[in-house]
Amino acid sequence: MSALRALIVSEARILLRDRMALFFTLAFPLIFILIFGFLMGDIGDVSQASMGVFVAPGIDRDLLDGTLSTAGSMAIERFESLTAMQEAVTDRDVDFALSWDGTDLRFFYDANRVQENFAFQQVAAGLSSDFNLRLQDAEPLISVEPIDVGEIESTGWFHLVLPGILAFSVLSSGLFAVSGHLTSMKERKVLDRLVVTPMPPVALLAAIVVVRLVVVYASTLITLLVGVLAFGLRYDVSWLRFTVFVACATVGTMGLGTIIALLVRRPSSASNIANVLAMVMLFLAGIYFPVEFMPRFLRAISVGMPLTHMANALRYATGVIDMAETEFWAITLSFLGLAIVLFPILARYVVRPLRR
C-alpha cells in the first residue's frame, strides 16, 4: 500500500511539473470554449440578426410595418436610400435587407455569407408570405401552434458546446495519459528500472489512473465553473451522474489509449496518433457542429464515435438534453467495461521494458 502511495505521489509530481500537460488538461478546454462558443453560437440563429428596410418615398409603410411586427426579436434598421442599405449589407452592418417600392418586394443578401444566408432566407420567406396575405386583406386559415416539448428550459447551442468540450477534454486526457505517458517512460527507460522492482505493473497503472482521475475531474469542474461564472450559462447538474460518468469515461478512454500504446514505440508517435484520432472525432462527434446539420451517412459515422456518446451523456448529466436513463448508464458502463477489459492487457503487454 505504501508503494502505491509512493507511486501516486510521484505521478502527481510528474504531472504538476509537466507544465505543458497541465496546460492542455486545464487551460485548453477554456480556450476552446472561448473560441467556439462565440464562433458557433450564432450559426442558424436569426433571433440576434439585423435587417435593413427601405421603403420608397411616397409608398404606404403601414402594410410593411404590420409584417415587420411579426419579425420577433430581430433588429430592424431603416434606411433613407437603397444604395445606403445595399452598402450596409455588403459592409455587414446589417445581415440582410428588404426593399418595397409599391410593386416589388426585394430581399438583399451578401453573396459571400454562405453559412448564414439560408437562415436569413427562411425569415424572408415567412415575411413575404405574411406580406402577401396582408396585401389582399386575407387572414390565414390554418394557425400553427408550436409547442416546445423540452422538459429542460430552452438552451442555446453554447450550452451544448460546453459539455461537448468537457467530453473532448476527458477523451484526450485519457488517450494521452496512457499512450503518451507510458511510451515516454519506456523511451526514457524509467519503466526498465521500475519493472525490476517488486512493483506489480497494476500498481503503476493504478497510480496513473488515480492521478489522472483527480486532474480530469478538477479540469471538468473548473471548465464548468468558468462557463457558469464568465458566460452566464446555467446547468442543472446531476452530480452523481456527472461524477460517475467522468470517472468511467476517463478510465475507459485510458483503456482505448492502451491500443495506441500497444501499436507504437515512440511517445511522439503515440501523441501524434492520439492527436489525430481526437481531432477526427472532435469534428465528427457533434461537438462544434450540430450532428443534425450533417448528411445521413456522416450522422451514422458520428454514432460510431465514442466521443458522440460521451458528449451526449455529459449533456444529459448537466441537464441540457433529455436521454433515457438506461441509455445513460449503458454508455457509462460501456466505458467502465472497456477499462475492465483493456487494463489487464495494458498491465501485461504495455507495462514492460522497451523491446530491443
Add this chain to the structure above:
Amino acid sequence: MKGILFLARTHVLTAIRERITLFWFLIFPVFMLVLLSLIFGQIGQEGEINLDVAWINRDAGGEDPGGFTTAVESVFERLGTEQAPGQLPLFTLHRPDPGEDLDTFLEEQLTLLRRGRWDAVIVLPSGFGQALYAGIAGAVEPGEGTAPLSVYMSETSVASTMAAEIIEQVLGEVDREILARTGRFDPSLAVESETVWLGASDEETRYVDFLLPGIVLMGFFVNGLFGVPGAILFNRDRKVLRRYWVTPLSVPRYFAGFALGHLALCGLQFTLLYLLGRYGFGATISFAQPAAALTLLLAALTFMAFGFLIASLVRTANAGMATANILNMPMMFLSGMFFPVAGLPAFLKAVVYANPVSYLVVGLRTSVGVESSSYAPALLVGVPLGWIALSVVVAARRLKWDVER
C-alpha cells in the same frame, strides 16, 4: 546551387515519408474540405435535408366537408416521398399503425422528440377539417375562424427548430392554396419576392468556392506551424544538423534549401487541394491571377517565418510541437478561415486583428472574388510582412542551429 536543390529535395521527401506529416499536410486539409462541404454546403438545400416527423391525424374519419384534412395530409405525404432520384424526401413520416391508440402513440413520439430521435411531431386535432370549413364559409368572425394545428418541437435541437420553421412554411403554402381556391386570395395579384445577391456576381457564392481558399491556407499554415519547427528542432535535437555543419554547408545555404523545399511542399499541397476542390467538389474559382498567386506566396512565406519564430522561442522539439498545438486552433479559427468572426466580442476581435492568418484569408478570398475586403489593402500585405520581419529578427537573434554542449 546543386547543394541547395539537393537539400530542398531531401526536405520534400522527408516530409512525404513521415506519415504523421503527411496526415497534417494533406489528409487533414482534405478531411476538412470534405467535412465542411458536406455539412455547410448543403444546409437548407432541397433534396439534402431529411427530417424525421411523426404525423398524427386525430381528425381521420371525422367530418371533413371540404376535404381539407385529406388535402393537408396529402401534402405531407407527397413531401415524405422522394421527389427525384438521389434526392432525399423532405420528411420521413412516422405514423401510427391502423387501430393503434393515438394517445399512447403521441406519448411515445413526444419521448422520441425529447430525446432527439425525431425532429417534430405534427398533430391534426379532431375537428380540424370542420374548423377550416367554417373559417372559409365565414361562419365565424375574422381572426377566430382559424383551424389550429399543433407542431411539437424541441428548442434544444437545432434540427427540431429548423423542422418547425419548415413545417410552418409548408402549412403557409397550403393555407395560401386553400385561400386561392376559395376566392379569398388571388395568386395573380401576389407580389413575388425577388432575391438580390450583392457581390462579385449576381448569384450566391458557392460554399466550396468560399471554403477552398481557406483550406489551402490552412494547409500552408499547418505546414509552417508544425512542419518548420518540427524539421528544424528534431533535426537539431537528434544532431542531424550538427552533421551538416561539419561539411562545407553554411547556415544560409541550408536555410535556402530548406525554404525552397518548404515552398515546393506548399506548391504540391496547393495543387492537390485545388484539383480535389475543382474536380471533386466542382469549385469554380481561379487562382491563376497575379493577386491570388502573390497572396499564396506571401502566405507560404509568412507561415514559414512563423514556424521559425516558434523554433527560436522554445528549447526542445517537443516544446515546439506543444507550442504549435496551442497556437494551431486559436489562430486557425480566429481568422475567419472557416466561420464568420464579425460577431466576436472585442477581446477576441483583438486576437483576430493581430492574427496574420486573418489578413491572408481575406486577401486570398478577395483576390479570387469570393469576399469583399473589410481591411484596407495596405493591411492585407502589411500585417503578414510585419510578422515576417518580426520572425526574421527574432529567429536571427535566438534560433540555435546546434544542440547546446
